[in-house]
Amino acid sequence: MNREDFPMLDGNLIYFDNGATTLKPNQVIDSMTDYYSKYCANAHRGDYSNSLKVDNMYEGVREKIKKFINAKEKSEIVFTSGATDGLNRVVFGYFKKHLKAGDEVLLTVSEHASNILPWFVLAKEIGIKIKYIPLDCHHEVVLENVEKMLSDKTKVISLAYVNNVVGDIRPIRDIVELAHQRGILVVGDGAQSISHIKTDVTQDDIDFFVASAHKFYGPTGIGFLYGKFDLLDDMDPVSYGGGMNAIYMSDGYMELREVPTRFEAGTQNIAGVIGMGEAIDYLDKIGIKNIIKHEHELKEYLVSKLKKIDNIILYNEDTAGSIVAFNVKDIFSQDVAIYLDKYNICVRSGNHCAKILNKAFNVENTCRISLCFYNTYEEIDKFIEIISNIGNIWNEIL
Amino acid sequence: MDKELKRSIILDNYQNPYHRERHDDEEGYIKINSRNVSCIDNIDLYVKMKDDKIESISFDGEACVISISSTSIMSSLLEGKTIDEAIEIIKNYDNMIEEKDYDKDILEEALVYDDVARQPSRKKCATLTWHGLYKKLLELNEEK
Known part of the structure; x- marks a missing residue:
């Protein structure tokens, strides 16, 4: 096709x-070339027409992603450098703040390194415990094995929607339902799934979701993090700098901007965002x-x-x-x-x-x-x- | 060396490698693990020294045809050599792989890899265990 x-x-x-x-596809490549050759400017600086156009394009992609994954609000979409970046922000920006020694996170041995190593570091830093959901005889995740691993210490389950070696599609919606009955949050890694199965974060009721554009026909170095608004509002940025602060004083006082802008410090990968938006349109078209x-x-x-x-x-x-x-x-x-x-x-x-x-x-x-x-x-x-x-x-x- | 002959030497060392055996936790053996993080080769070398000489080298692991065969060739080539001789051979081997000047006369069967540079991704495979051993030999020399 x-x-x-x-x-x-x-x-x-x-x-x-x-x-x-x-x-x-050409559509993605051309959209990025157009940005660099026809209306190159920074975003959020809208004093002249090109800058305003960039601003609209940039925020327009947030809207496209919101629709594509069926999020409730476009403010729930944070641009990242990819799924790895997204997972690191969730682990160190949210869970580092909310977990304590002895709390348990459930993973599987078939997760990508980006959904294991940040948790290893957090385990070292604050003493959380990592447990692995056993895979069945086909190396797949089944609900009953998730259930078996739950304890009153379980606080997070972090899993890929689709695994990158076995390729199994995990029963995420059922896992989320089970987890939420016990107040457990679920992080979904969509790197391998987003271009192969329909993503619906609202129906799934997933708490955090990450993806990389380059795995859905978009450019490298760009992706997004979805988080439920209240969770994002309670997450710390991992980068501080321009664009994300509202005010700051010489005595160290600072106020940050609203979600999601507070998570996008420094000049962003604008060409990447535009290319990612084009990739979404392309996927929608097919x-x-x-x-x-x-x-x-x-x-x-x-x-x-x-x-x-x-x-x-x-x-x-x-x-x-x-x-x-x-x-x-x-x-x-x-x-x-x-x-x-x-x-x-x-x-x-x-x-x-x-x-x-x-x-x-x-x-x-x-x-x-x-x-x-x-x-x-x-x-x-x-x-x-x-x-x-x-x-x-x-x-x-x- | 003719291509057909090179191929048969490489294959022979891959399919019937010299001293492919483990000596974990055996007294007198120095174990050197070499792994190639960018690809997937993972080989353990077991080196037994007697005074200043390499008495035996054996190995085991999972790796591609070039890594396994070059480790086999290295093992038979370096047994019985002194640390300094072995270091000299490895330096020359490395020069050959990197397309620099080298002494053809001391490399024997290892000459089969003289054109590995044509496939840059294979250079790491051809030098994986050679570099691991080289580092260890330098350490041993320092301890002397």
């Missing part, structure tokens, strides 16, 4: 690493329902073909997401990726920033194919042909 919008797909590249970053349908069919097709090849080990064939983790028997995953690269096929090898998942998988490293809507059946056929001939690998890569 819509391949003509992506200049990276002009040649014979087969791009199967969409979980790492997605390619960018329609998330069409994306889900196409990606699901592609994954089923890929898995059915891979299963017919003898020496392929599949790790997550039953999960609903668009990620396929596999290995070729007796060949190291990185060597497989280098072999595929000879044919211009991009896949990721390694532990995919989930370095403690290997215990669950019982394997240190995998190859990962992460599909998206511009991938095609023809690309999968080509990949299957190449991977079927992997007996040739040493002639190709040595």
Whole structure:
């Protein structure tokens, strides 16, 4: 679908690493070039027309995101540098202030490093305890395992909507319902989910939600944090400086601006925000329902073909997401990726920033194919042909 | 060296590596872990010294064809060498990988990696355990 919008797909590249970053459509690229070449100015300085235009564009993107994820207020959207930044702000801006020694946070071993390491640091700093929700036999999160782990000390559950290695879609709405019955807050990492499933923060009743634009066809270095207004209002900024303060005095007195402006210190990544807004429009135009349908069919097709090849080990064939983790028997995953690269096929090898998942998988490293809507059946056929001939690998890569 | 010969030496060292065995917690073995954070190679070297000489090197771990084979070649090449000799060989090997001047006569089978620089992402794989050992040998020299 819509391949003509992506200049990276002009040649014979087969791009199967969409979980790492997605390619960018012309619409996104052009919107950023337009900002730099036609109306470049700072935001929130609206004394002249270009600056006013930038201001309107910048705040307009907040409105677009609000609609896209169905938030109640646009003030609940904070621009960040990406999902990692968002999670760090939530952990150190909100939970550092509200948790105390002995409080428990529930994670899983399959979370991305960005949803584990900030909690490790907080555990060291204030003595919270980290507990891991056990994964089921398919390496997935199921509600009953979440329930088993709850105690009166549990204060937060922090999980990806869709995991970046296994690709399972977590039952977030049920988890939130269970958590809220006990006054537990839930943080949702949407990095892998936002372009693959419909996000509805109001229906989900999620407390915090983060995402990165570069994983939904937008630019790198920009993303957003959603938080319920009262929670954001009770969160401390992690950066202080221009644009976020109302007044300050020489004696140290300061008043900060309103939510969300108080979280956006310094000149922001304006081109990034504009590109992210264009990416939202682009996703809306294609329609998330069409994306889900196409990606699901592609994954089923890929898995059915891979299963017919003898020496392929599949790790997550039953999960609903668009990620396929596999290995070729007796060949190291990185060597497989280098072999595929000879044919211009991009896949990721390694532990995919989930370095403690290997215990669950019982394997240190995998190859990962992460599909998206511009991938095609023809690309999968080509990949299957190449991977079927992997007996040739040493002639190709040595 | 002809490409076909290089390939067969690399593959032979990958599929039947020299001294691929663990010596965890065994007396007399120095364990050196080398991991490549940007990719995924993770190899433990076990080095046994006798006076000033490397008596044996063995290794185990999970890594790509270049890391495993180059570790195997390094192990057989450096056994029996003094610390200074081994340091000299590793320096020359590193120069070869970095496309600088080097002494061809002391690298033996390790010459199979003389064109690794054509694939820059593989340079780290070819030097992973060599650099780990080099650092340890310098430390041992300082302790002398």
